[in-house]
Amino acid sequence: MNKRMVLILKHLLAVDDPVQSEHLAKLIQVTSRTIRSDIKELGEFLSKHGASIEPVRSRGYELKITNDRSFRTLLEQLFLSNEPHDPHSPDYRKLYLIRRLLLADNYVKLEDLADELYISKSTIQNDFKEVKLMLQTYGIAVDKRPNYGVRLSGDEVRMRFCMSEFIMNHSEKKQDEGLTSGSRIIHSEEMTLIRGVILEQIQNYGVMLSDVAFSNLTIHIAIACKRIREGNQVAMLSEDVKNFRDAEEFQAAQHIVGLIEKELQLTFPENEVAYIAMHLSGNKWFSGIEGQQAQDIGPERLLERRIYELGKEMLTEIDHDLNLNISLDSELLIGICLHLKPALNRVKYGMNIRNPMLDHIKTNYPLAFQAGVIGAKLLESKLNVNIPEAEMGYLAIHIGAAMERQHLNTRAKRCIVVCTSGVGSARLLHYKLKSKFGNRLEVAGTTEYYKLPHVPLHNIDFVVSTVPIPEKLSVPVVVVQTLLGGGDMDHIENLLAGERKYIFNYIREDLVFLRQNFRTKEEVISFLGKKMHASMLIRSSEGFIGLVLERENAAPTAYGNLVAIPHPIIPQSRCTVWAICTLKQPIDWAGKPVQFICLLSIDKNGDEPPSIMYKHLIEIVDHPEIVQQLLKCETYEEFARIILKHNLY
Structure with a gap:
């Protein structure tokens, strides 16, 4: 399997629907013809490992698993080791060269390295350009000496971190593969x-x-x-x-x-x-104190004062910017503070840390990740340090857990049933609601329509009625059939989830720009920022654009699937809005191809429910078929029709 085939397999694994070759070609930056050729070869390979790639008429290609155990074994070999497998690939050679030099006691000649890899000296010189850049991120330099060769130099602590990353964090089998017999770090x-x-x-x-x-x-x-x-x-x-x-x-x-x-x-x-x-x-x-015992003691007594104050300030800042209501969550505060002490030590001493969940967090929990970015920026300003993206991701995990905990702790919604066809029908509707929605919905009682004006609604979330109610009530009304059809269930489900009506709450026709010709992310962000200013949604385009670019510098917002969702590091606009731009051709966005850009600006007053809004965005990110359809749109009417067709709202 070559590198393209591995990428194709990753993309097919990440989606539930068929993917068109055109979409895969844009993601991998090759032609559709190359993709079709690779898919044919990949399919033949997968057929021996419990899977196949099936064409779906007019929709693309779909991964089918025929032998779960065999396919899982293949995935472990391909992905869990995170190793390049093709000895002829540049990635394999670069990893080989870094390991070889890390383990060398003295200078090594390029000619010898070329012979070991069975390649030309010019190829090894080209590979070394990439190797130098990779090692620079660890503070390691490549020293050259005429007639002697090359060797690595750098601070001993950083040299050890580099050895940990490129040698020890792989299986013993992979560690020795292709290297000399004396390459093992320790018996x-x-x-x-x-x-x-x-x-x-x-x-x-x-x-x-x-x-x-x-x-x-x-x-x-x-x-x-x-x-x-x-x-x-x-x-x-x-x-x-x-x-x-x-x-x-x-x-x-x-x-x-x-x-x-x-x-x-x-x-x-x-x-x-x-x-x-x-x-x-x-x-x-932590001396074995955790869970409820830790909460009973209280975080202010349990934690170092400096860390406790930092944690509190971080959660307050996140609440101020995103209105998540997490600043009073003592369990989250303890978790964040316990994480902060070792995290700040890692940052202080330049200790490398990997976060294998980072891409998953950014894609599936963007609101929690944004909170992690805000928290990290506060630490940077307070402590004059640089918080890496991996640490932002770990902060996001704690915050995401708190957000999920909020959902679990949310009380059941309460409704009252209005039915005009007798007690029996009212009871039938009552029990059907309980059967369908369980503990999520409490039916407070039933009433006839004429009695409704005398029923107190101060502790009721909505009314379920079998007849239209012309009077304006203080709570929403859902009109249903007595037997509750599928559409009725959907309407109630939306109320339970806190969904708004299916209207374009965030999309405005004057902020949708299709099939543009921009070449860089900076051009796109600047264009959309100026358009938002022209629509009187933000006070200053320069300040807004600067905050969006600051967020990009902290952690790029390209989420895969040709989608990027840039946004300012703190909310700026008068309402929550999406400024959308599609491109004729993908552009490079921090190493990922992007063709669909949604510049997101959240209401600075915190009046919008961001979790619901992010849910809508994720629906686009997760569906290559929808993205491809939106990219082909040439008019706003086409764009709106696709959004409505796929029921994204």
């Missing part, structure tokens, strides 16, 4: 010993570690053992060592080091002990 017996020592000590100290955190700590100590043997030691500032020396993490690190020194005949200098303590400080230390 499996020593890894087992290190794991056992760490496990014993974190249990003694009551440290809360996830499986990923436990694995990372094991990896970093294993790398430390290798580097100390080779004479490479971390050089921490004396102030940092002093800060750690009195910490509980330092005591745990000393115990871990003492046991490892005894078993492996190694000597760890104090700087190395502080280095391990630094990794321990990147995880949660």
